[in-house]
Amino acid sequence: MTELRDLYQEVIMDHNRNPRNYGCLQEASHFAEGFNPLCGDQLKLYLYINDSNTIEDVSFEGQGCAISTASASIMTEILLGLGLNEAKQYFHAFCALAIGENKHLESDVDLGKLEVLKGVSEYPARVKCATLAWHTLQAALKGEKEPAKTE
Numbered sequence: 316m317t318e319l320r321d322l323y324q325e326v327i328m329d330h331n332r333n334p335r336n337y338g339c340l341q342e343a344s345h346f347a348e349g350f351n352p353l354c355g356d357q358l359k360l361y362l363y364i365n366d367s368n369t370i371e372d373v374s375f376e377g378q379g380c381a382i383s384t385a386s387a388s389i390m391t392e393i394l395l396g397l398g399l400n401e402a403k404q405y406f407h408a409f410c411a412l413a414i415g416e417n418k419h420l421e422s423d424v425d426l427g428k429l430e431v432l433k434g435v436s437e438y439p440a441r442v443k444c445a446t447l448a449w450h451t452l453q454a455a456l457k458g459e460k461e462p463a464k465t466e
């Protein structure tokens with residue numbers, strides 16, 4: 316079990332060191348900011364959603380702890396090419412995973428890489444770091460002007 320945890324840690328550290336899809340997206344159709352005051356994590360999320368409601372491009376910028384950066388990085392990898400309905404399913408499935416409720420969830424969403432963040436459910440403060448990117452996604456899809464906050 317310790318080994319498994321170390322492995323997960325490695326994935327998180329890797330995404331933190333080399334965040335995927337990092338940077339600003341010039342042609343973004345959707346954008347939102349997120350802020351987790353508890354930890355100080357800040358996030359900007361850019362999406363390009365095409366006419367058939369598919370996420371054609373996605374990127375993020377931000378400053379935050381390893382968990383928030385890794386979570387955002389993994390999220391962008393997953394979102395690329397997804398339809399909006401699928402993206403929403405992932406949002407619900409991931410939030411359930413992060414608070415340790417996924418066992419009761421009837422969902423056929425394959426969380427795949429997101430499973431590495433499962434460990435945060437044991438640390439309530441960390442849950443907010445892990446879900447910040449996803450709340451920011453929600454805000455972007457709803458077109459909210461105010462930054463998404465975890466508090």
Ligand code: ZN
Pocket residue numbers: 351354355356379380381382383443444
């Ligand atoms: Zn954090």
